[in-house]
Amino acid sequence: MKRLTTLLASTAVAAAALSGTAAAQNDMIIGLITKTDTNPFFVKMKEGAAEKAEEMGVELRTFAGKYDGDNEAQVEAIESLIAAGAAGILITPSDPAGLADTVKAARDAGLLVIALDTPFDPIDAADATFATDNFKAGELIGQWAAATLEDPENAKIATLDLSEAQVTVDVLRNQGFLQGFGIDVKDVNRMYDEDDPRIVGGDVTQGSPDGGRTAMENLLQLDSGINLIHTINEPAAAGAYEALKAFGLEEQVTIVSVDGGCPGVQDVKGGVIGATSMQFPLKMASMGVEAIVEYAKNGTRPETTEGLDFFNTGVTLVTDSPVEGIESITSDEALEQCWG
Amino acid sequence: MSVDTSVEPILSGRGLTKRYGRVTAMDACDFDLYPGEILAVIGDNGAGKSTLIKALSGAVRPDEGEIRLDGKPMSYANPLEAREHGIETVYQTLALSPALSIVDNMFLGREIRAEGFAGKYLRKLDKAAMRRFAREKLSELGLMTIQNIDQAVETLSGGQRQGVAVARACAFGSKVVILDEPTAALGVKESRRVLDLILDVKKRGLPIVLISHNMPHVFEVADRIHVHRLGKRKAVVDPKKHTMSDAVAMMTGAMEAPPEERTDN
Amino acid sequence: MSDANSDDYEKAIHSGGDVASFEERHRAPLERLHNFLHSYPTAAPLMVLAASLVVFGAIADNFFTPFNFSLIIQQVTVIGVLGIAQTLIILTAGIDLSVAAIMVLSSVVMGRLGVTMGLPTGLAILAGFAVGTACGALNGFLVTRFKLPPFIVTLGTWSVFFALNLWYSDAQTVRSQDIDATAPLLKFFGERVGIMGAQFTYGSFLMLGLFGVFWYVLNWTAWGRAVYAIGDDKEAAELAGIRTDRILLSVYAVGGFVCAVAAWIAIGRLGSISPQSFYEGNLDAITAVVIGGTSLFGGRGAIFGTLIGAITVGVFRSGLKLAGVEVLWQEFTVGVLIIVAVAMDQWIRKVSS
Numbered sequence: 001m002k003r004l005t006t007l008l009a010s011t012a013v014a015a016a017a018l019s020g021t022a023a024a025q026n027d028m029i030i031g032l033i034t035k036t037d038t039n040p041f042f043v044k045m046k047e048g049a050a051e052k053a054e055e056m057g058v059e060l061r062t063f064a065g066k067y068d069g070d071n072e073a074q075v076e077a078i079e080s081l082i083a084a085g086a087a088g089i090l091i092t093p094s095d096p097a098g099l100a101d102t103v104k105a106a107r108d109a110g111l112l113v114i115a116l117d118t119p120f121d122p123i124d125a126a127d128a129t130f131a132t133d134n135f136k137a138g139e140l141i142g143q144w145a146a147a148t149l150e151d152p153e154n155a156k157i158a159t160l161d162l163s164e165a166q167v168t169v170d171v172l173r174n175q176g177f178l179q180g181f182g183i184d185v186k187d188v189n190r191m192y193d194e195d196d197p198r199i200v201g202g203d204v205t206q207g208s209p210d211g212g213r214t215a216m217e218n219l220l221q222l223d224s225g226i227n228l229i230h231t232i233n234e235p236a237a238a239g240a241y242e243a244l245k246a247f248g249l250e251e252q253v254t255i256v257s258v259d260g261g262c263p264g265v266q267d268v269k270g271g272v273i274g275a276t277s278m279q280f281p282l283k284m285a286s287m288g289v290e291a292i293v294e295y296a297k298n299g300t301r302p303e304t305t306e307g308l309d310f311f312n313t314g315v316t317l318v319t320d321s322p323v324e325g326i327e328s329i330t331s332d333e334a335l336e337q338c339w340g
Numbered sequence: 341m342s343v344d345t346s347v348e349p350i351l352s353g354r355g356l357t358k359r360y361g362r363v364t365a366m367d368a369c370d371f372d373l374y375p376g377e378i379l380a381v382i383g384d385n386g387a388g389k390s391t392l393i394k395a396l397s398g399a400v401r402p403d404e405g406e407i408r409l410d411g412k413p414m415s416y417a418n419p420l421e422a423r424e425h426g427i428e429t430v431y432q433t434l435a436l437s438p439a440l441s442i443v444d445n446m447f448l449g450r451e452i453r454a455e456g457f458a459g460k461y462l463r464k465l466d467k468a469a470m471r472r473f474a475r476e477k478l479s480e481l482g483l484m485t486i487q488n489i490d491q492a493v494e495t496l497s498g499g500q501r502q503g504v505a506v507a508r509a510c511a512f513g514s515k516v517v518i519l520d521e522p523t524a525a526l527g528v529k530e531s532r533r534v535l536d537l538i539l540d541v542k543k544r545g546l547p548i549v550l551i552s553h554n555m556p557h558v559f560e561v562a563d564r565i566h567v568h569r570l571g572k573r574k575a576v577v578d579p580k581k582h583t584m585s586d587a588v589a590m591m592t593g594a595m596e597a598p599p600e601e602r603t604d605n
Numbered sequence: 606m607s608d609a610n611s612d613d614y615e616k617a618i619h620s621g622g623d624v625a626s627f628e629e630r631h632r633a634p635l636e637r638l639h640n641f642l643h644s645y646p647t648a649a650p651l652m653v654l655a656a657s658l659v660v661f662g663a664i665a666d667n668f669f670t671p672f673n674f675s676l677i678i679q680q681v682t683v684i685g686v687l688g689i690a691q692t693l694i695i696l697t698a699g700i701d702l703s704v705a706a707i708m709v710l711s712s713v714v715m716g717r718l719g720v721t722m723g724l725p726t727g728l729a730i731l732a733g734f735a736v737g738t739a740c741g742a743l744n745g746f747l748v749t750r751f752k753l754p755p756f757i758v759t760l761g762t763w764s765v766f767f768a769l770n771l772w773y774s775d776a777q778t779v780r781s782q783d784i785d786a787t788a789p790l791l792k793f794f795g796e797r798v799g800i801m802g803a804q805f806t807y808g809s810f811l812m813l814g815l816f817g818v819f820w821y822v823l824n825w826t827a828w829g830r831a832v833y834a835i836g837d838d839k840e841a842a843e844l845a846g847i848r849t850d851r852i853l854l855s856v857y858a859v860g861g862f863v864c865a866v867a868a869w870i871a872i873g874r875l876g877s878i879s880p881q882s883f884y885e886g887n888l889d890a891i892t893a894v895v896i897g898g899t900s901l902f903g904g905r906g907a908i909f910g911t912l913i914g915a916i917t918v919g920v921f922r923s924g925l926k927l928a929g930v931e932v933l934w935q936e937f938t939v940g941v942l943i944i945v946a947v948a949m950d951q952w953i954r955k956v957s958s
Contacts, residue, residue, distance in 0.1 A: 164933040242876040435844035449846030
């Protein structure tokens with residue numbers, strides 16, 4: 001009931017705004033919908049969007065799911081933004097396929113929808129996608145590892161992934177890493193279908209330190225000779241490192257990761273993580289705000305990066321042991337750009 | 341009448357009144373229980389029996405009136421206080437914890453703690469003493485057919501459970517035991533057993549208040565019968581002088597008690 | 606059932622014999638098993654654990670080693686301790702969905718005060734304990750004072766505590782290296798000792814110790830008996846003279862305190878303090894309790910069942926991994942275990958009806 005009242009009220013406000021003469025720019029509303037508002041990655045995104053919105057004099061409304069995968073909350077957020085007459089929506093979809101219908105309704109209502117970080121399924125369900133090239137992020141750390149390990153031909157690799165659900169981001173990072181390292185990944189849309197003997201196994205971590213630790217312990221029980229570990233993100237890497245320390249194996253193992261959060265970059269500096277691929281959530285969101293304002297002013301739609309079906313917001317390798325042929329920055333440089 | 345009513349009653353009530361909104365559940369009701377007797381309380385549904393019993397056992401606080409125990413005015417805030425003064429009630433539901441053992445149930449809420457350091461600082465229970473005491477009480481009441489007092493109450497039959505509840509009340513009730521419908525849920529054989537138990541308790545000198553709908557049971561064990569109607573005591577009758585149908589008639593208002601037994605004026 | 610019983614009762618009275626042994630002579634094997642499981646709530650979980658050990662020992666390499674067992678113990682330590690808190694509450698016929706949130710909040714308090722603000726570590730730990738106890742007491746207060754169902758109360762406080770924890774921590778992880786530098790005592794329970802190829806953490810010992818303590822408390826103190834009585838039949842307990850609300854409040858508060866102890870252990874295990882760890886810890890704890898044979902309806906179960914339950918989950922995860930089974934089947938198997946455990950409980954409880 002309360003929701004209905006709010007909806008009606010905001011519809012009335014929106015109608016009033018639309019019927020008013022010459023909508024001033026500071027009446028423009030932009031929505032930002034993240035998966036959660038707890039993950040530092042999304043916190044940073046919000047920060048970037050808020051700064052840019054303030055600078056451009058538009059109103060930013062933010063929404064978030066209660067947990068990763070909270071589709072309901074995102075549907076409601078889109079509906080209320082449509083009702084509020086927003087100019088556009090920036091969204092990190094929790095359920096990239098499930099949200100397609102609601103997004104279509106928003107686009108039909110004239111809103112520009114930009115997916116941030118996570119592409120829709122299909123990707124053209126949104127007007128544009130601003131994201132990290134997660135495959136590239138994986139590939140970078142894979143290439144770095146291949147160049148760093150003394151004997152990559154006899155490496156023993158474990159992957160600490162996100163979940164058993166084969167989530168897009170998870171698959172892209174995992175497959176990118178393996179391909180970058182020089183492994184035949186078979187179906188690039190599936191993890192765990194490789195038969196390269198160098199792979200000891202994979203386990204899931206939910207991207208958290210407790211998951212990382214337990215998964216690492218179980219994999220080490222499978223083969224204590226593991227010497228290269230791919231982790232879905234840096235918290236999982238930190239958990240894995242604790243397990244390695246407990247086994248007394250931290251010296252023999254190289255850990256690579258993806259994200260570029262500040263604690264993760266600190267861990268690169270502290271030698272816990274060998275290399276990590278940094279992404280730029282702040283940039284994603286701030287560019288997103290710009291794109292919507294641009295579109296509202298003169299109808300210009302954002303373009304995609306050449307060769308990709310989304311706009312690549314870039315990814316940078318962070319390591320303190322740079323290798324030839326792979327561009328990278330040091331952890332000290334990275335600390336100035338990190339998030340979280 | 342075998343009960344000596346010239347002595348002071350052990351438990352008495354005068355002018356007990358309890359109102360729930362506009363309903364008067366208890367209307368200046370009197371009550372007397374004499375030492376060593378079994379007093380049955382009978383009354384139609386809605387007559388206010390249970391309010392009276394709750395007032396006596398401390399579960400309800402009367403708005404007006406006075407309850408005396410051993411001649412001293414009493415006011416209990418809750419059943420616990422009534423218990424501390426020696427009034428034990430066996431509720432119709434028995435208030436037993438089915439999954440706990442017989443001995444645990446007997447001591448629920450008043451466990452014996454071990455002596456010395458373990459009891460004082462670690463709050464350790466003296467299980468041996470509790471078992472000993474429970475066994476003693478059960479055999480006093482002829483209930484030692486239950487040999488394994490560590491067995492869960494839920495493995496007992498209805499009659500055995502009633503026995504445990506009565507034994508608990510007798511073990512701790514130093515002044516009065518109130519039994520609420522003790523035979524209502526039981527079969528013929530088990531009722532027989534419980535009635536014997538009630539007589540056993542009486543033999544040991546404890547006065548009993550017995551609330552029951554079952555006239556044959558009431559007439560078999562009661563020394564006096566308190567007839568409750570419209571929120572007050574209408575009469576106290578001698579079961580030897582009246583038939584069961586008289587009692588039922590008085591209870592429903594179809595008949596008045598003889599003047600010497602009437603108490604409502 | 607009641608007919609048979611009343612007969613037995615009469616016969617028993619007249620024969621003057623032992624009721625229990627008298628009844629057993631007539632029992633069919635299945636009924637006898639039923640009775641046995643009813644009297645010993647940890648028997649069924651123990652059998653499941655034993656069977657799983659045999660199966661995994663046969664099919665998984667590297668499984669039957671002291672080291673692997675000690676590793677499993679380490680892996681279940683945090684959930685095991687949360688399981689203690691959960692067991693206490695479930696025994697009262699309640700449930701606490703907020704145990705993991707209380708734990709994470711307490712660990713964040715310890716980390717913020719001890720590492721970020723640089724207070725003496727002992728003080729930070731005490732503050733963490735205080736916060737955990739207060740959170741538990743709040744649950745208990747809402748349950749007893751406002752007569753709200755524990756499920757709803759703790760569903761609410763789960764979110765509340767989680768939000769407070771993100772607010773207080775700024776969603777920031779306290780890193781391992783920073784803890785080492787300023788407050789190494791926080792990691793005390795992550796220290797390891799090796800015994801004959803096995804490797805135990807102090808946290809594992811503390812967990813076993815806590816199980817012992819709560820076994821004693823539940824079985825040898827009036828408070829423990831009251832916990833069972835309340836879960837069994839709250840009204841009966843009240844009438845029998847137990848101050849049920851007071852005991853319930855204390856159960857939730859003690860549960861909160863145990864969660865705070867789990868927080869200290871968790872810091873040792875993870876090395877870092879992450880506000881986003883153990884998001885599913887509450888469910889894992891409930892899983893351990895249920896697989897351990899404690900009835901969700903309250904009043905029935907044993908604390909050591911929870912330890913067995915937690916270890917069983919650990920054994921399944923480790924065994925399936927070592928046997929090379931894909932991850933999603935671990936989830937599947939644990940799910941099946943839960944359903945089997947609850948079905949068993951229903952069956953076992955039927956003895957009383």
